[in-house]
Amino acid sequence: MTMATGRMVAGRYELSTIIGQGGMGQVWTGYDQRLDRRVAVKLLRPDKVAGQEADELRRRFVRECRVTARVDHPGLVTVHDAGSEGEELFLVMQYVDGADLADHLAEHDPYPWQWSVAVAAQLCAVLSAVHAVPIVHRDLKPRNVMVKQDGTVTVLDLGVASVMDTDTTRLTHTGSPIGSPAYMAPEQAMGGAVGPYTDLYALGVLLHELLSGQVPFTGTTALGVLHRHLYEPPVPVRQLRPEVPEALEALVLRLLAKDPQHRPASAQETYEQLLPLLPGRGMPTGAPLDPTRPFLRPHAPWPDRARVPAPRPQPATAVGRPDVAAAVDEVKRLLGEGRVTQAVDILGAILPAAAAQHGEHSPVVRTLRKQYAATLMDDGQYRRALPELRRLADERATESGQADPQSLRFRYDAAQCLEQLGEPAAALAEYRALLPYYENQYVSGDPEIALEVRRRIGHLLLALGDRPAAQDTLVRLLHDVERLRGPGHPLAADIRRTLQWLGQVHV
Structure with a gap:
C-alpha cells in the first residue's frame, strides 16, 4: 500500500x-x-x-x-x-469495512449458490431504490460491490459512469471503452437508450459469474467482448454447475436476454423471483462475510415507492402571506450558487401562494412554473418534472395551437423525462409524435432538434429490441447528417459506430 x-x-x-x-x-x-x-x-x-x-x-x-x-x-x-x-x-x-465482491468470490471457490442468491437479492433491493429516483448505475460489477462484516452488501460508484461519459461506447485515448465491457448490456454497448433494464443485465452477468466462477463473455479485446454480448447466447449455468436450481438458471438467462423487453420488468420483480430461493430461518454458516446473514428477508424494496411522486413542499404561512418576490430573489441566488435542490423546494412551496396572489394563469405564475419544471429536470427529479411539463405543454397548445414552439419544447422535455424514467415505449411514442412538427421547421434553417429527435428514436428502438427498425432509422439519419453537416460531423461518427455494431457499415 x-x-x-x-x-x-x-x-x-x-x-x-x-x-x-x-x-x-x-x-x-x-x-x-x-x-x-x-x-x-x-x-x-x-x-x-x-x-x-x-x-x-x-x-x-x-x-x-x-x-x-x-x-x-x-x-x-x-x-x-x-x-x-x-x-x-x-x-x-x-468508509466501508469489508471485502469487495471480486475478492470475496476469489476467496470462496466454488461460491455457495445460496450466497449468490443472497447477494443478488440485496442488490435488487438497492437497485429498486436507485431506479425509483430515477438513476441508472451503468457500471454494476463485483469491484463496485462491498461485502461488509455483517454480510450485507454495499454498492459503490453510483452515477460515476454516467458523469464520465453518457456514451459508454466512446473509447478513451487508451483504446478502452468507458464502463466495463464484461458487464455491459447490448443496448449500452451500441449507444442505445439505457434504463433500469441495463442494470438488470449487469446483475445477470454478475450472478452468472458468482454461480459459475466466470463471466458469460470474454475476449482478447474490449470490442470483441462487446460483440459477443450482442450476438452470442450465454452458456446456461447448470451446464457449468449442475447443482444450481433450475429456477435460478432460468432467472439468469432472463436477465441476460439481448432484448431488454425480455428481461424482468424491474428489480422488484427480480427480487420476488429470488425470494423462494433465499435461505430460511436458521443460523448463518459462521464463515467470514457470509452474505446470507441478513436474511430472513433482506432490505426488501418498497413495492410502491417508484409509483408515488415525491410530495410537493407546502408554503410557509407562519407570518402572513409568503413574499413571492423575495422567494423569487432567493431562488435566483440559490441557482447562482448551484444549490438546485433547495431552489426546487422553494419554487414548489411558493407556487400556490403566487397563484393565489396573481391568478393561476398570470404571466408571473406561468414563468414560475416554467422555472420549476426546468429546475426539477436540472435536479434529476424527472418523476416530478413530467406532470409539470405535460400541463405546461397542454396549456400552450390550447392557447396557441399544437405547433406552438414552446408547447413542442415542453413535450420534448417530457419525452426526455420518460426516457430517464426507464419508459422507452412511452418516450418513443412522444418523440414520434413530435418529429413531424420539427421536420416541418427545416425551412427555418434549424434542423438540429429534428436530427436529435431521430437519433433518440433510433436509440430507443435499440432499447426496445427492434434492431431492424433502429437500423432503418439510423441509416436514413446518417445519410441526412452527412448531407447537411458533412461526413466528419461528430453525430455522423456516432451513428456510424452504432451501425457498425448492427453490421451495416464498415469504418
Whole structure:
C-alpha cells in the first residue's frame, strides 16, 4: 500500500492510504478532520478519461453527486461531500469495512449458490431504490460491490459512469471503452437508450459469474467482448454447475436476454423471483462475510415507492402571506450558487401562494412554473418534472395551437423525462409524435432538434429490441447528417459506430 504525505483535500480530508487505482483515478482512505471519522476519498482526473470540456464535466459531476445523495438506502454507500480541487474532482464517501465482491468470490471457490442468491437479492433491493429516483448505475460489477462484516452488501460508484461519459461506447485515448465491457448490456454497448433494464443485465452477468466462477463473455479485446454480448447466447449455468436450481438458471438467462423487453420488468420483480430461493430461518454458516446473514428477508424494496411522486413542499404561512418576490430573489441566488435542490423546494412551496396572489394563469405564475419544471429536470427529479411539463405543454397548445414552439419544447422535455424514467415505449411514442412538427421547421434553417429527435428514436428502438427498425432509422439519419453537416460531423461518427455494431457499415 502507498502512504500519503499528509495531503489535504478541500482543507478538511487528510489522505492516508491508496486502496484502489484505475483509469479514472484513485481511491484513498482518509480522515475527516472536522468530524474525526474515517472516510473514503475518490479522486478523478476527467482530462484522462473524457474529451469534453473540463468545466462542463465538473458541473455534471457535482449535479450527479447531488442526485445520488438523494437515494436513501442502507445498501448504498453514503456520499458525504463532493467538489473539485485543481485538476481533480473529489468524492468523499462512507468508509466501508469489508471485502469487495471480486475478492470475496476469489476467496470462496466454488461460491455457495445460496450466497449468490443472497447477494443478488440485496442488490435488487438497492437497485429498486436507485431506479425509483430515477438513476441508472451503468457500471454494476463485483469491484463496485462491498461485502461488509455483517454480510450485507454495499454498492459503490453510483452515477460515476454516467458523469464520465453518457456514451459508454466512446473509447478513451487508451483504446478502452468507458464502463466495463464484461458487464455491459447490448443496448449500452451500441449507444442505445439505457434504463433500469441495463442494470438488470449487469446483475445477470454478475450472478452468472458468482454461480459459475466466470463471466458469460470474454475476449482478447474490449470490442470483441462487446460483440459477443450482442450476438452470442450465454452458456446456461447448470451446464457449468449442475447443482444450481433450475429456477435460478432460468432467472439468469432472463436477465441476460439481448432484448431488454425480455428481461424482468424491474428489480422488484427480480427480487420476488429470488425470494423462494433465499435461505430460511436458521443460523448463518459462521464463515467470514457470509452474505446470507441478513436474511430472513433482506432490505426488501418498497413495492410502491417508484409509483408515488415525491410530495410537493407546502408554503410557509407562519407570518402572513409568503413574499413571492423575495422567494423569487432567493431562488435566483440559490441557482447562482448551484444549490438546485433547495431552489426546487422553494419554487414548489411558493407556487400556490403566487397563484393565489396573481391568478393561476398570470404571466408571473406561468414563468414560475416554467422555472420549476426546468429546475426539477436540472435536479434529476424527472418523476416530478413530467406532470409539470405535460400541463405546461397542454396549456400552450390550447392557447396557441399544437405547433406552438414552446408547447413542442415542453413535450420534448417530457419525452426526455420518460426516457430517464426507464419508459422507452412511452418516450418513443412522444418523440414520434413530435418529429413531424420539427421536420416541418427545416425551412427555418434549424434542423438540429429534428436530427436529435431521430437519433433518440433510433436509440430507443435499440432499447426496445427492434434492431431492424433502429437500423432503418439510423441509416436514413446518417445519410441526412452527412448531407447537411458533412461526413466528419461528430453525430455522423456516432451513428456510424452504432451501425457498425448492427453490421451495416464498415469504418
